[in-house]
Amino acid sequence: MKKIILSFALIFYIISAFSQTALKPVKIDNLVTVSLPVGFQKKDTLGQRIYSANALYGFMTVIAAPNEKNNTPLNKENDLNNVLKKYITSIQGQSGAGSSAQHVRDTTIGTLKAKVFTLKNDDGNGTIQLINFTLLYTKDTTYTFEYVYPAERKDVVKTEYKAYSSSIRLSPQLQRNDQYLSNEKALPVGKIALYGGGALVIILVVVLVVRRKKKLSLS
Numbered sequence: 001m002k003k004i005i006l007s008f009a010l011i012f013y014i015i016s017a018f019s020q021t022a023l024k025p026v027k028i029d030n031l032v033t034v035s036l037p038v039g040f041q042k043k044d045t046l047g048q049r050i051y052s053a054n055a056l057y058g059f060m061t062v063i064a065a066p067n068e069k070n071n072t073p074l075n076k077e078n079d080l081n082n083v084l085k086k087y088i089t090s091i092q093g094q095s096g097a098g099s100s101a102q103h104v105r106d107t108t109i110g111t112l113k114a115k116v117f118t119l120k121n122d123d124g125n126g127t128i129q130l131i132n133f134t135l136l137y138t139k140d141t142t143y144t145f146e147y148v149y150p151a152e153r154k155d156v157v158k159t160e161y162k163a164y165s166s167s168i169r170l171s172p173q174l175q176r177n178d179q180y181l182s183n184e185k186a187l188p189v190g191k192i193a194l195y196g197g198g199a200l201v202i203i204l205v206v207v208l209v210v211r212r213k214k215k216l217s218l219s
Helices: 002-021 077-094 158-165 198-212
Strands: 023-027 032-037 041-045 048-054 059-066 099-109 112-122 128-137 141-150
Touching: 032 048, 032 059, 032 158, 077 099, 077 112, 077 128, 099 128, 128 158, 141 158
Parallel strands: none
Antiparallel strands: 023 032, 041 048, 048 059, 059 141, 099 112, 112 128, 128 141
16 A cells, blocks of 8 residues: 555656656757757767666667668568568567567658557566667668656656657658668568668667666656
8 A cells, every 4th residue: 555655646746847857859860859858878889879868757768770781772661561570579589588569550750661569578576667669760770769667657658758759850851762662562572681780789779778677666
């Protein structure tokens, strides 16, 4: 009972303090901008840029991982779909046996196609952590937007998460042919490999974030 009372007290405190933690636009590169809390951290690791910040309800991470320069361009939308599906499968597989990708769906950001899903991490001891993902693939860079929070906050994160996810802005320079070349939607002839050398780096960072935020709680 004490935990329930403390949880409600913390929620009311967070709601009252929300106006003090407004998100501010951050330029990830010349093509992508997203809003993060003031005091975010930036790291350059193995050629990628990682932005992270604690918000009121959750933890935000943005990863911009450059793709291999010698990659064969994706030809069709189905090729892009396959690449994004493999990213999701890899992230789920590397996050542990208790992880599952849920609510996988397509979305659009500007003129580009992206994938949105929630990764559920269950440690088997009653602790459930959720990560809302947005995956955006371009021929040069793969962008991963994450929002990590404990399952207990599922009903109170909506406003903050919406402010974060809807703040993603793309330069007009990014167009559909920065993802795939043809408008045709026929199935690819051969198997589609996982394009983007940044994929492994993204997965490793995701695993580290998951482990690091396992202890994220309402206390």
